[in-house]
Amino acid sequence: MPLQVSLDHIDKVFDETWALKQVSSQFNxxxxxxxxxxxxxxxxxxxxIVATIMNPTRGSVSFSNQEGVVSDRIEIRRRMSFLSHAAMxxxxxxxxxxxxxxxxxxxxxxxxxxxxxxxxxxxxxENILFRACSRGMQQRLSxxxxxxxxxxxxxxxxxxxxxxxxxxxRLKSILIDDYEGGWLLVxxxxxxxxxxxxxxWIFKRGRLAQDLKKSDVSFKQYVSxxxxxxxxxxxx
Amino acid sequence: xxxxxxxxxGFLMVVLIALMQVALIxxxxxxxxxxxxxxxxxxxxxxxxxxxxxxxxxFYVLYGSIRYLMSRDAKWDRxxxxxxxxxxxxxxxxxxxxxxWAKPTWGVWWAWDARLTSTLLMWLIFLGYxxxxxxxxxxxxRERLSAVLGIIGASMVPFVYFxxxxxxxxxxxxxxxxxxxxxxxxxNMIWALMLALAAFTVLYVVLWRRGxxxxxxxxxxxxxxxxxxxxEDEA
Amino acid sequence: xxxxxxxxxxxxxxxxELRSKEIFLSSFLFSLIILCIFYFAATSSNVDFAKLPNTxxxxxxxxxxxxxxxxxxQAELVNGCYKALMLAPRAAGNLYLAKYxxxxxxxxxxxxxxxxxxxxFFNLKFDTQIAMAVPGLLLGVSGFVAIGTxxxxxxxxxRISDILFPVIHLPLVVPVLIAAVNCTQIAFQGxxxxxxxxxxxxxxxxxxxxxxxxYEFLLEE
Numbered sequence: 001m002p003l004q005v006s007l008d009h010i011d012k013v014f015d016e017t018w019a020l021k022q023v024s025s026q027f028n029x030x031x032x033x034x035x036x037x038x039x040x041x042x043x044x045x046x047x048x049i050v051a052t053i054m055n056p057t058r059g060s061v062s063f064s065n066q067e068g069v070v071s072d073r074i075e076i077r078r079r080m081s082f083l084s085h086a087a088m089x090x091x092x093x094x095x096x097x098x099x100x101x102x103x104x105x106x107x108x109x110x111x112x113x114x115x116x117x118x119x120x121x122x123x124x125x126e127n128i129l130f131r132a133c134s135r136g137m138q139q140r141l142s143x144x145x146x147x148x149x150x151x152x153x154x155x156x157x158x159x160x161x162x163x164x165x166x167x168x169x170r171l172k173s174i175l176i177d178d179y180e181g182g183w184l185l186v187x188x189x190x191x192x193x194x195x196x197x198x199x200x201w202i203f204k205r206g207r208l209a210q211d212l213k214k215s216d217v218s219f220k221q222y223v224s225x226x227x228x229x230x231x232x233x234x235x236x
Numbered sequence: 237x238x239x240x241x242x243x244x245x246g247f248l249m250v251v252l253i254a255l256m257q258v259a260l261i262x263x264x265x266x267x268x269x270x271x272x273x274x275x276x277x278x279x280x281x282x283x284x285x286x287x288x289x290x291x292x293x294x295f296y297v298l299y300g301s302i303r304y305l306m307s308r309d310a311k312w313d314r315x316x317x318x319x320x321x322x323x324x325x326x327x328x329x330x331x332x333x334x335x336x337w338a339k340p341t342w343g344v345w346w347a348w349d350a351r352l353t354s355t356l357l358m359w360l361i362f363l364g365y366x367x368x369x370x371x372x373x374x375x376x377x378r379e380r381l382s383a384v385l386g387i388i389g390a391s392m393v394p395f396v397y398f399x400x401x402x403x404x405x406x407x408x409x410x411x412x413x414x415x416x417x418x419x420x421x422x423x424n425m426i427w428a429l430m431l432a433l434a435a436f437t438v439l440y441v442v443l444w445r446r447g448x449x450x451x452x453x454x455x456x457x458x459x460x461x462x463x464x465x466x467x468e469d470e471a
Numbered sequence: 472x473x474x475x476x477x478x479x480x481x482x483x484x485x486x487x488e489l490r491s492k493e494i495f496l497s498s499f500l501f502s503l504i505i506l507c508i509f510y511f512a513a514t515s516s517n518v519d520f521a522k523l524p525n526t527x528x529x530x531x532x533x534x535x536x537x538x539x540x541x542x543x544x545q546a547e548l549v550n551g552c553y554k555a556l557m558l559a560p561r562a563a564g565n566l567y568l569a570k571y572x573x574x575x576x577x578x579x580x581x582x583x584x585x586x587x588x589x590x591x592f593f594n595l596k597f598d599t600q601i602a603m604a605v606p607g608l609l610l611g612v613s614g615f616v617a618i619g620t621x622x623x624x625x626x627x628x629x630r631i632s633d634i635l636f637p638v639i640h641l642p643l644v645v646p647v648l649i650a651a652v653n654c655t656q657i658a659f660q661g662x663x664x665x666x667x668x669x670x671x672x673x674x675x676x677x678x679x680x681x682x683x684x685x686y687e688f689l690l691e692e
Contacts, residue, residue: 078560090546
């Protein structure tokens with residue numbers, strides 16, 4: 001069962017600057033949420049806090065199922081995977097060895113690595129050192145890594161950065177077709193954000209300015225909302 | 237804005253000044269000069285007087301750091317930090333007075349005496365604890381990592397203390413002149429030592445309270461700045 | 472579950488080391504040049520170089536061990552790999568033990584490789600003097616690594632980790648170095664120091680317990 005996550009009046013301060021201000025919301029791990037906001041609006045910070053590797057300055061994040069609050073961090077972390085522009089893969093291990101290491105770390109057994117690599121079109125590359133992979137290959141491997149543990153919630157921090165159009169399409173189709181859980185997707189690309197989400201969070205200077213369901217807004221309304229909340233430079 | 241409790245601090249200040257005067261008179265006038273070492277032995281009262289609050293300070297760092305990690309309340313970090321700073325100052329006094337005494341007594345400034353060597357190591361450990369803060373930008377990270385290092389550092393203090401002594405027993409040095417502890421026999425000498433210990437302990441408490449107050453004020457200030465920036469943001 | 476985690480991290484670090492040879496190059500070759508400098512410095516001040524195998528051994532371990540530990544953690548930080556360990560659904564204490572075993576294997580191996588060099592340069596008998604030094608040497612390196620596994624993570628969060636790490640780490644491991652230096656010195660004289668070994672075991676136990684309890688607080692951003 002995917003957990004219910006509630007953010008309760010979260011403040012996060014980094015050295016006298018606000019990253020998050022009074023952020024409160026609730027979501028289910030199976031929801032697909034896009035987070036947009038300008039640089040330094042606290043988008044990545046919220047991912048780290050949900051991932052339980054960062055404590056908020058004030059406020060709290062809690063996880064619960066029908067029986068009540070789940071407080072075992074290991075139990076919570078097992079349900080999530082983090083995917084950012086940093087690959088989290090060892091340069092001196094091969095693609096396959098990296099995947100095996102992460103499967104071990106999450107205690108996942110009986111993985112068909114060939115099939116997993118095939119999905120991202122990298123079957124031929126299993127024995128290439130990660131260091132020798134191109135930027136696009138590295139990002140595709142990170143996708144496989146993040147999905148290995150069959151998470152219920154993916155934390156995606158600019159997952160398409162550094163990829164060409166074809167690569168983006170391929171990874172998007174994996175997310176949409178092969179993956180069943182939910183995600184929090186941080187992106188600066190508004191149209192991509194719209195396409196992949198069924199809910200939007202628009203952050204403005206650390207505040208959760210808008211919390212919308214996709215069913216309630218058309219693309220046009222969404223764009224105009226983004227425009228009123230974001231400075232010009234992020235509109236692509 | 238809370239008013240600092242002047243009452244108790246004022247009282248401590250009076251006690252401290254009185255104790256220091258009495259301790260000075262006892263150490264310099266009332267206590268007799270050492271039979272073999274002469275007047276130079278008198279520095280010993282201040283030497284021993286400052287190592288004791290040094291230890292207290294470092295054990296407070298251990299206590300405060302544990303409290304911080306359990307509660308994540310920044311006040312425990314500020315208290316530990318103030319204690320570490322004061323402890324470092326006391327260690328410095330020990331490291332300065334030690335050689336001043338050693339030169340006329342042993343003929344050398346530094347003789348790798350276990351007491352001084354262990355103080356030097358303690359000094360290095362806590363200098364590291366203080367230094368670490370300057371190089372971490374984020375406040376929450378600074379507090380958390382300092383607390384971890386504070387616990388490791390303070391837990392090492394007894395081991396440093398005993399291992400240097402154990403080493404000295406394994407490898408005895410030839411005694412150059414006299415013996416360090418030969419002096420304290422006269423009851424007035426014991427009084428002088430006790431008074432010095434008391435005065436330095438009160439001095440530690442006063443300095444630690446001042447240091448904590450300073451850190452609190454600093455934290456209040458940055459909190460105000462933060463709220464101001466939030467208000468400017470709204471406007 | 473725990474032994475599986477240990478073998479996982481150990482296999483990963485050994486494989487990485489075999490490919491990159493970072494620790495071997497940075498630590499072992501560095502030790503070799505320290506020994507040369509040590510020879511020139513000792514001989515020029517009229518000290519009998521042959522009497523100093525223990526001094527040379529521990530200076531090499533303190534220096535190259537520090538470099539080696541810092542290097543392994545830097546490798547962990549590339550591509551944000553350490554973040555993956557933070558995120559892993561594993562008990563922090565077990566992660567610490569696994570990391571300790573991996574670091575200890577690398578540095579322990581490196582320190583064992585120093586022994587033939589010491590034996591060669593100082594003309595010590597391999598089957599008695601050198602062999603007897605092994606327990607003290609390994610226990611000393613173990614204590615060094617037990618604390619180092621923590622301090623290297625602490626200092627990695629600073630702007631100047633490369634110099635702050637030795638400055639913070641080395642004073643903390645002096646108790647273990649004192650005991651280990653004594654142990655190996657007695658071994659080089661052809662005897663065995665039970666007291667030294669006992670002290671080292673106690674220190675290791677304390678250090679490992681500290682690490683087990685505190686590592687949780689180093690797995691945060």
